[in-house]
Amino acid sequence: xxxxxxxFCGVTLKxxxxxxxxxxxxxxxxxxxxxxxxxxxxxxxxxxxxxxxGNPPPRIxxxxxxILNSVGLQxxxxxxxxxxxxxxxxxxxxxIIANAAGSSVEDxxxxxxxxxxxxxxxxxxxxxxPNVKEGGVAFGTSCASVEKIVSAVKKVCPKPLMVKLSPNxxxxxPIAQAAEAAGAxxxxxxxxxxxxxxxxxxxxxxxxxxxxxxxxxxxLPIAVRMVWEVRRATQLPIMGMGGVTQWQNAAELILAxxxxxxxxTAIFAxxxxxxxxxxxxxxxxxxxxxxxxxxxxGQVRPW
Amino acid sequence: MRQENARILSxxxxxxxxxxxxxxxxxxxxxxxxxxxxxVLCGTKPLRRPISICRAEGDALTLVYGVRGEGTxxxxxxxxxxxxxxxxxxxxxxxxxxxxxxxxLVGGGIGTPPLLDCAHRFAAPFDAILGFRSATQxxxxxxxxxVCGAVAVCTEDGSHGTKGFVTAPMQEWLAQKKYAAVxxxxxxxxxxxxxxxxxxLGVPCxxxxxxxxxxxxxxxxxxxxxxxxxxxxxxxxxCKNGPVFHAEEVxxx
Numbered sequence: 001x002x003x004x005x006x007x008f009c010g011v012t013l014k015x016x017x018x019x020x021x022x023x024x025x026x027x028x029x030x031x032x033x034x035x036x037x038x039x040x041x042x043x044x045x046x047x048x049x050x051x052x053x054g055n056p057p058p059r060i061x062x063x064x065x066x067i068l069n070s071v072g073l074q075x076x077x078x079x080x081x082x083x084x085x086x087x088x089x090x091x092x093x094x095x096i097i098a099n100a101a102g103s104s105v106e107d108x109x110x111x112x113x114x115x116x117x118x119x120x121x122x123x124x125x126x127x128x129x130p131n132v133k134e135g136g137v138a139f140g141t142s143c144a145s146v147e148k149i150v151s152a153v154k155k156v157c158p159k160p161l162m163v164k165l166s167p168n169x170x171x172x173x174p175i176a177q178a179a180e181a182a183g184a185x186x187x188x189x190x191x192x193x194x195x196x197x198x199x200x201x202x203x204x205x206x207x208x209x210x211x212x213x214x215x216x217x218x219x220l221p222i223a224v225r226m227v228w229e230v231r232r233a234t235q236l237p238i239m240g241m242g243g244v245t246q247w248q249n250a251a252e253l254i255l256a257x258x259x260x261x262x263x264x265t266a267i268f269a270x271x272x273x274x275x276x277x278x279x280x281x282x283x284x285x286x287x288x289x290x291x292x293x294x295x296x297x298g299q300v301r302p303w
Numbered sequence: 304m305r306q307e308n309a310r311i312l313s314x315x316x317x318x319x320x321x322x323x324x325x326x327x328x329x330x331x332x333x334x335x336x337x338x339x340x341x342x343v344l345c346g347t348k349p350l351r352r353p354i355s356i357c358r359a360e361g362d363a364l365t366l367v368y369g370v371r372g373e374g375t376x377x378x379x380x381x382x383x384x385x386x387x388x389x390x391x392x393x394x395x396x397x398x399x400x401x402x403x404x405x406x407x408l409v410g411g412g413i414g415t416p417p418l419l420d421c422a423h424r425f426a427a428p429f430d431a432i433l434g435f436r437s438a439t440q441x442x443x444x445x446x447x448x449x450v451c452g453a454v455a456v457c458t459e460d461g462s463h464g465t466k467g468f469v470t471a472p473m474q475e476w477l478a479q480k481k482y483a484a485v486x487x488x489x490x491x492x493x494x495x496x497x498x499x500x501x502x503x504l505g506v507p508c509x510x511x512x513x514x515x516x517x518x519x520x521x522x523x524x525x526x527x528x529x530x531x532x533x534x535x536x537x538x539x540x541x542c543k544n545g546p547v548f549h550a551e552e553v554x555x556x
Contacts, residue, residue, distance in 0.1 A: 023518070023522065023523055024522050025521065025522035025523070025524070029522040030522065032304045032305065033305070033306065045524075053536075053537065054524065054527070057514050057525070057527050057538075058515040058525075059515070059526075060515045060516065060523075060525035062348065062349055066349060069517070071523070071525060074527070074538055217349070267518070267522075268349065268350055268351065268517045268519075268523065269344060269349055269350065269351060270344075271520070
């Protein structure tokens with residue numbers, strides 16, 4: 001019995017555990033540990049139309065049960081990804097999600113048109129990166145701009161379009177609804193929360209960018225809450241993420257309403273963490289007496 | 304590169320806030336090249352700590368590290384018999400010498416350990432200049448004397464060896480003897496001075512760099528340093544492209 005196979009907006013994932021964008025590069029770096037076909041999919045490093053150098057280091061700081069990063073979308077550009085990484089990735093027998101970022105509506109449109117025409121299974125629209133000056137989260141925090149960019153991108157995107165939402169908003173529900181109204185096929189949430197850490201002895205922020213995006217176990221309760229809120233406001237498939245370290249965390253996101261989940265930060269401490277979560281979820285589904293994990297999605301019993 | 308559970312064979316303080324950890328870690332020890340590092344899981348910390356390999360010999364791996372924060376403080380409390388979870392051996396180490404011409408090692412503070420294995424495992428003759436803030440921080444002097452020709456130790460306050468920085472003996476030695484290369488590791492200002500001096504005297508120089516790191520395997524692009532690659536500046540990863548870089552390619556901040 002296949003407890004974990006998940007059809008996510010028309011794309012079949014062998015299990016609902018996907019490597020999160022930014023944490024996993026383009027997949028090559030983890031192949032010494034295990035074959036990538038063990039994963040449900042890979043959301044590739046955020047890619048822009050033109051290559052980007054990213055922010056000056058330091059780009060990482062550790063916090064209580066989390067990390068702050070300010071990489072700033074360093075990437076070799078969409079054309080390089082398509083030429084050098086995608087053919088290799090395609091041969092790994094896993095679902096490929098291209099994560100598309102940009103700095104203007106035109107830039108996003110040009111980028112998504114190029115990426116969606118390539119041999120990827122899905123596009124994740126990154127309108128929630130907190131570490132770039134232009135674009136990124138600026139597009140993801142007002143309903144009007146979300147609607148504008150999603151509808152523009154949708155016109156050039158023949159592949160399923162998943163919009164990645166920022167938690168750095170007063171209310172995530174109208175943002176999710178704006179994305180749905182503009183034609184999003186799925187939602188992924190949450191991106192990182194903007195944070196800051198100061199080196200007291202030197203009176204300096206650890207990150208050269210001063211602020212960065214918080215991820216890791218610390219953000220899980222926020223992710224669970226936001227998935228739960230968004231699930232009640234839309235029928236779109238949801239990929240939940242934020243602080244999944246063990247299968248119970250993934251189960252929380254599934255029960256809150258996610259159809260699949262992503263993992264990022266936990267992989268830094270344990271490269272095998274996604275495999276352990278996959279194993280734990282399969283046992284959970286069987287123990288619950290279900291035939292498939294989809295039967296458990298949204299099945300939290302709120303008070 | 305692999306994950307391995309390493310049993311602690313011995314663990315001792317060897318200078319102020321500085322520890323020597325010997326691990327039974329056969330797979331990584333056999334794979335390790337001089338200048339590579341391991342990524343050590345520190346309890347429940349979200350990030351591993353990158354620690355350079357001081358010595359790989361048979362099934363044993365020796366790490367010498369300084370206590371910098373919560374992760375290394377946790378590490379310093381571990382006792383023989385306990386196991387540590389490592390990723391390794393990671394990164395690009397120092398280049399194997401192409402000839403039997405001598406090589407000069409220049410180490411500063413907690414940057415001295417990763418140079419030691421060069422002298423043990425490469426066939427070329429080595430000399431070493433080691434610099435520390437003061438006598439309480441001096442480490443590995445006997446170990447370097449055992450495998451190098453000439454060894455100079457400097458301290459900033461003059462409490463041990465010669466008073467001053469590593470660049471003073473370095474200038475003298477490079478003028479007196481024909482070295483094939485300088486291999487250096489230490490604080491950035493020292494590396495920049497060492498690289499400048501080597502360039503001035505026309506000796507190739509390789510430096511081992513450090514930056515705050517997350518994944519350790521090349522995926523996350525956090526531990527970058529600015530490197531000039533065929534004329535253009537790019538951010539390269541200390542964990543994958545380094546930690547050792549050709550000094551002339553480094554764009555010093």
